[in-house]
Structure formats: C-alpha cells, structure tokens
Amino acid sequence: MSVAIWSRREAxxxxxxxxVRQCLPLLEAEGLLGGRSAAELSDLVEVCSSLExxxxxxxxxxxxxxxxxxxxxxxxxxxxxxxxxxxxxxSSASALPASAFTEAxxxxxRCIVAHPVNPPYLIPATEVVPAPWTTQESVKKTCExxxxxxxxxxxxxxxxxxxxxxxxxxxxxxxxxxxVGEGYVGIEDIDVAxxxxxxxxxxxxxxxxxxDLNAPGGVRDYVSRxxxxxxxxxxxxxxxxxxxxxxxxxxxxxxxxxxxxxxHVERQAWRDRRLMALxxxxxxxxxxxxx
Amino acid sequence: MSVAIWSRREAxxxxxxxxVRQCLPLLEAEGLLGGRSAAELSDLVEVCSSLExxxxxxxxxxxxxxxxxxxxxxxxxxxxxxxxxxxxxxSSASALPASAFTEAxxxxxRCIVAHPVNPPYLIPATEVVPAPWTTQESVKKTCExxxxxxxxxxxxxxxxxxxxxxxxxxxxxxxxxxxVGEGYVGIEDIDVAxxxxxxxxxxxxxxxxxxDLNAPGGVRDYVSRxxxxxxxxxxxxxxxxxxxxxxxxxxxxxxxxxxxxxxHVERQAWRDRRLMALxxxxxxxxxxxxx
Numbered sequence: 001m002s003v004a005i006w007s008r009r010e011a012x013x014x015x016x017x018x019x020v021r022q023c024l025p026l027l028e029a030e031g032l033l034g035g036r037s038a039a040e041l042s043d044l045v046e047v048c049s050s051l052e053x054x055x056x057x058x059x060x061x062x063x064x065x066x067x068x069x070x071x072x073x074x075x076x077x078x079x080x081x082x083x084x085x086x087x088x089x090x091s092s093a094s095a096l097p098a099s100a101f102t103e104a105x106x107x108x109x110r111c112i113v114a115h116p117v118n119p120p121y122l123i124p125a126t127e128v129v130p131a132p133w134t135t136q137e138s139v140k141k142t143c144e145x146x147x148x149x150x151x152x153x154x155x156x157x158x159x160x161x162x163x164x165x166x167x168x169x170x171x172x173x174x175x176x177x178x179x180v181g182e183g184y185v186g187i188e189d190i191d192v193a194x195x196x197x198x199x200x201x202x203x204x205x206x207x208x209x210x211x212d213l214n215a216p217g218g219v220r221d222y223v224s225r226x227x228x229x230x231x232x233x234x235x236x237x238x239x240x241x242x243x244x245x246x247x248x249x250x251x252x253x254x255x256x257x258x259x260x261x262x263x264h265v266e267r268q269a270w271r272d273r274r275l276m277a278l279x280x281x282x283x284x285x286x287x288x289x290x291x
Numbered sequence: 292m293s294v295a296i297w298s299r300r301e302a303x304x305x306x307x308x309x310x311v312r313q314c315l316p317l318l319e320a321e322g323l324l325g326g327r328s329a330a331e332l333s334d335l336v337e338v339c340s341s342l343e344x345x346x347x348x349x350x351x352x353x354x355x356x357x358x359x360x361x362x363x364x365x366x367x368x369x370x371x372x373x374x375x376x377x378x379x380x381x382s383s384a385s386a387l388p389a390s391a392f393t394e395a396x397x398x399x400x401r402c403i404v405a406h407p408v409n410p411p412y413l414i415p416a417t418e419v420v421p422a423p424w425t426t427q428e429s430v431k432k433t434c435e436x437x438x439x440x441x442x443x444x445x446x447x448x449x450x451x452x453x454x455x456x457x458x459x460x461x462x463x464x465x466x467x468x469x470x471v472g473e474g475y476v477g478i479e480d481i482d483v484a485x486x487x488x489x490x491x492x493x494x495x496x497x498x499x500x501x502x503d504l505n506a507p508g509g510v511r512d513y514v515s516r517x518x519x520x521x522x523x524x525x526x527x528x529x530x531x532x533x534x535x536x537x538x539x540x541x542x543x544x545x546x547x548x549x550x551x552x553x554x555h556v557e558r559q560a561w562r563d564r565r566l567m568a569l570x571x572x573x574x575x576x577x578x579x580x581x582x
Contacts (some may be wrong), residue, residue: 274576
C-alpha cells in the first residue's frame with residue numbers, strides 16, 4: 001500500500017506531506033502505528049506532479065476539493081475520466097451528497113461520499129454515503145479500505161443533507177446557542193456540561209448504549225420513564241435558535257479571551273496530541289477492561 | 292468532613308454504604324482519591340437511623356427522593372424543618388426545578404437543585420440551578436462544596452425545564468431517533484458516529500471549543516462558513532421524532548442482542564471502570580499535554 005498526494009498547487013501537496021511526516025513520529029510514540037515505524041510509513045507517501053500519475057493504479061481516491069457543487073462536478077468529471085474503472089472515487093464532502101455531482105458520469109457507480117471528521121487521522125468515524133447509483137460493491141470496498149486504514153465506517157443506507165455527524169452536532173449546537181443566547185448559562189458552562197459530563201459516557205459508548213444503561217430495564221424502560229420529559233423539552237426547543245449577532249459576539253469574545261487567534265494553530269496541535277493520547281488510552285482500556 | 296446516609300428504608304442506606312465501600316478501592320487503584328486511602332475515606336461515611344440525626348450539623352444535604360412534585364414537597368418540608376438555617380438543601384432533581392417544591396418554605400433561600408449526571412461519583416459536571424428565591428450566598432456555597440468534592444458545577448442563572456444536560460442530550464437523541472426511525476442509518480452506527488467521532492473532541496473540549504478550532508478564524512469564522520448549512524439542516528429537524536413503536540422495538544432488539552438484561556448490572560460496572568480509567572487518563576493528560 002502506498003499513498004500519492006496531488007493538489008492543483010504543488011506547495012499544498014508538499015505541505016500535506018510535511019504534515020504527515022510531522023505526525024508519524026508522534027503517532028509512533030503513542031503506539032498508534034500498529035507496530036510499524038514512522039520512517040517505514042513515511043516512505044510510502046509521495047507527492048505526484050499530475051493528477052493522472054497520482055491516480056494511476058489506485059484502488060481508492062479521496063477527493064478533497066472545496067465544497068461547492070460546480071467545483072465538485074468539474075473535479076469528478078476529471079477523476080472519472082482519469083481513474084481505472086475499478087477505482088473507488090470517494091469525496092470528503094461534509095454535507096453535499098454524491099448525487100449532486102456524479103449523476104452524469106459514466107463511472108458513477110463507483111462514486112461515493114466518505115466524509116471524515118476533523119482531524120481525520122485521529123477521529124476514526126467516517127461517514128460512507130452512497131448516491132442512489134453507487135453500487136453495493138463500491139460501498140463494501142470503501143468500507144474495507146477505510147477499515148484497513150484504521151477508520152470506522154458509519155454507513156448510511158441513503159443520502160440526507162448533513163449526513164449523521166453534522167445533523168447530530170447541529171442539533172446539540174442549536175440548543176447550546178439557544179441556552180447561551182437567552183442567558184440561562186455561560187458559554188464555558190456549556191463546554192463543561194459536555195466535557196465533564198455527557199461526552200465522558202458518549203466517548204466510549206455512544207448515546208444509545210448510554211441510555212440503555214441508564215434505566216434498570218434498559219432502553220425501553222428509559223424511554224417509558226422519560227418520554228414525557230423529553231416531549232415537554234422538545235416542544236420548547238423548536239426552530240433554529242439565533243447563532244448570529246449578540247450571541248456570536250459573546251461566544252467570540254469568550255473564546256478569544258481564552259485563546260487569542262495567533263495561538264490557534266498551536267492549540268490545534270494540542271487538540272491533536274490530546275486525541276492521540278485518548279486513542280492510545282481507549283486501545284489500552286479495550287484490552288484491560290474490555291470494550 | 293464526613294458523610295451521613297439516611298433513607299426511609301435502612302436496607303437502602305446499607306446498600307449505598309456497601310456501594311461506596313466497593314468503589315473506594317477501585318478509585319484508589321486509579322489514583323482518583325487525591326492521595327487519600329480507601330480505608331480512611333470509608334471511615335468517614337456512616338448510616339444514620341433517623342433523618343434528624345443525619346442532617347444534624349450538616350453544611351450540605353443532597354436529597355435524592357423520587358422525581359414527583361408532591362414527594363419532593365413533602366421531603367423538603369421535613370428537611371427545611373430539620374436542618375439548621377445555614378444548611379444548604381440541594382436536590383438531585385433532573386428536570387423539576389426547585390421553585391416547584393420549595394416556594395412555601397421558611398428556609399427557601401437555601402434550597403437549590405444540584406443535579407448530578409449518572410454515575411455521579413464519576414461524572415464531575417453537576418448542574419446548579421437556583422430558584423428565583425435561592426440566595427446568591429447559597430449558590431456560592433453549593434458551588435464551593437461541590438468543587439471541594441471534585442465535582443465541576445454548571446451554574447444556571449435561572450430555571451428552565453430539563454436544565455442544560457437533558458436539553459442537550461434530548462436534542463441529540465431526538466435527531467438520533469429520527470435518523471434510525473426513518474432508516475437512514477443503523478442503531479449501532481449512531482453509537483459509532485459519537486463514540487468514534489463527535490464525543491472524542493467533546494470529551495476534553497466541549498462543543499464551543501471544538502467549533503472554534505474547526506475554522507482558521509475561530510468560532511465567528513466557523514459560523515459564517517456553516518450557518519447556511521445548519522439553517523438547512525435545522526429546517527428539516529423540527530418536531531419531536533418518533534421515540535416509541537417500531538423504532539423503539541428495533542433499538543430494544545439491537546441493544547438486547549448486544550447485552551441481555553441479566554448482564555445489565557455487570558455492564559454498568561464495566562461502564563464505571565471505563566469512566567474511572569478515563570478520569571485518570573484525563574488527569575494525566577492535563578498534566579502531560581496541558582488542559
């Protein structure tokens with residue numbers, strides 16, 4: 001297995017390669033390379049000078065162009081012409097479905113969305129979203145390739161705007177903006193309620209296993225106990241809350257007080273170090289305590 | 292500092308004490324007792340035979356009666372009469388606000404909700420929700436006592452049904468039930484999207500810091516890039532989705548296939564071991580990588 005990087009601007013490709021080379025030793029130190037060495041893996045990644053040479057012989061292409069329909073249509077036409085018929089062409093689109101930019105292509109059956117979560121090399125969940133014409137064989141092959149690369153596919157049966165991740169995130173954010181905007185709670189308190197609260201259980205169980213364990217009789221018991229409560233809450237939670245104006249000014253001010261913009265890149269590196277350590281920790285716990 | 296347990300049924304108090312005694316050595320082994328020993332702390336917990344003796348000299352009472360308005364009113368009347376005027380009387384109510392059961396009390400100024408997240412001894416976030424007549428002094432004292440006990444208060448400025456935690460959880464669950472109910476994605480895929488996706492970042496940053504780091508210009512840049520996307524998604528996400536009937540049957544069947552009900556208690560113990568290990572891991576990362 002080897003990885004070819006191609007971008008319209010060669011400087012972008014070089015920066016990507018540099019990023020990979022910086023990350024690999026950190027991943028090795030956390031025991032996250034499955035026993036292989038940073039040096040060995042680094043040698044498998046190369047920058048190509050043309051799209052055609054990058055996709056030559058590829059079993060899988062991950063397309064990362066800007067999320068604009070015409071831009072996607074153009075690059076997909078180029079990729080479909082350049083790739084061998086058996087190559088999967090997966091898009092990193094986070095909300096645009098593959099049906100929006102692959103309908104007219106001869107090879108549309110091997111086109112699919114494989115939406116990673118940022119930062120992709122540390123967040124395993126990857127949304128696999130077939131267009132109506134994507135073949136089942138392509139879905140299967142995409143999942144196999146992602147799994148081999150250490151990702152965990154979340155396979156959708158059909159397309160919906162925002163897929164799963166951004167819909168779940170949007171639902172939670174919408175209520176967070178509402179509670180902050182209407183002055184019930186502070187901005188940092190929302191982060192505390194999640195990072196010292198809900199996300200601890202969610203980080204190794206997910207929401208359904210969490211509620212299943214939160215009532216003596218399991219999930220059916222949980223819903224029968226709390227459906228009335230949630231009916232009441234959800235009746236108050238309708239509509240998009242205000243994300244702009246005063247509430248955004250306050251959130252921006254709070255975040256900048258904690259993190260000046262010139263420390264942003266450094267903080268992203270901190271986030272990635274924490275995610276690496278968390279990945280190593282979860283692997284160890286899976287072994288020691290069980291999954 | 293010592294802790295007195297009292298319950299209407301002495302067997303319940305004994306079971307609570309037994310639970311504490313079982314947990315302490317596990318917490319000690321994970322380095323979560325702040326350098327104190329399980330034996331030393333175990334000696335500070337006692338069962339009392341009457342409510343009056345349990346609250347005598349207490350600076351803080353945590354009330355855990357069933358969440359029913361009349362039940363809460365009755366126990367609060369008893370507690371308000373039995374406690375010294377300076378004792379804080381905090382309720383574990385998860386959705387009922389303190390104003391629903393403390394209005395008529397002479398000591399209503401020291402009554403408050405302090406809603407812990409299950410399991411309370413491993414989830415630090417605790418919602419502190421004052422009634423309109425709760426004094427600021429009582430809010431402050433509640434936060435100090437919770438912080439001393441290793442909890443992290445999430446302080447609300449005023450009451451709202453479901454507080455913060457259950458509103459954020461309800462928003463996310465509602466969309467999860469919708470996506471499963473309408474057949475877009477499998478039940479386990481929802482858990483994967485969270486436990487291998489969104490909750491990894493949330494578990495040490497929370498949702499606002501997450502989006503702040505997800506756009507080069509911070510949270511304002513993030514919202515200006517994605518507000519249109521979320522407007523579209525949220526317009527499709529209105530109303531309570533179906534939580535009962537076929538979707539609940541399928542979720543129950545999926546959960547029971549993974550975990551028979553007779554293994555439920557054992558799995559809760561597994562969850563708690565994972566939460567202990569995660570707490571120890573986060574403490575270590577705060578030190579090693581920074582918070």
